[in-house]
Amino acid sequence: MQRLSLDCCPDAGGAYVVALRIAAPVSVRLGKAAPVALAAGRYLYCGSAYGPGGLRARLGRHFRRDKSVRWHIDQLTTAGDVLGAWAVAQGDECELVRRLGFLHSPIAGFGASDCPDCRSHLLRWPQRIARTAITTALAAGAAGPLWLSGPANPSPPHAAASRDTSRPRPSPEAG
Ligand SMILES: [Zn+2]
DSSP: OOOOOGGGSOSSOEEEEEEEEESSOEEEOOTTSOOEEEOSEEEEEEEEEOSTTHHHHHHHHHHOSSSOOOSTTHHHHTTSEEEEEEEEETOOHHHHHHHTTTSOOSSTTTTOTTOSSOSOSEEEOOTTSOHHHHHHHHHTTSSOOEEEEOSOOOOOTTGGGSGGGSOOOOOOOOO
């Protein structure tokens, strides 16, 4: 399996999808509303970064557990394990949410306070859906996003049986 680290991430602006796993239910607060319990499992969060440092700076922040909770997603990246992220230079976060429209959004308004069209920017990523299926959905015929591996996390006990062990033949990357 090819692994790219955050060092390969462009420092240009763009959109991204962070993949994370939470091991136990997390109590999530959105503004003044009562906290909502988010079940354990895998989740995808769509965002964008067009400020200084672009995608690399933002994803670096998401990959760090030690930070103050500023955005909705910080409640999950500080409580769970960030598995990695897809980076889409010049991408649009709401477009990525649309491309992942086959996934369920567990908390209305999460990361989408300013969005007229999105129910949520947080989506549940069921175990039965492979990472390659997410990559394909995000590509949507355009140039595919880069998968960036997160900090080393303990592997789940069943990792050895996952489909990541069937390695595709390595193919040269186009420059
Ligand atoms: Zn949106």
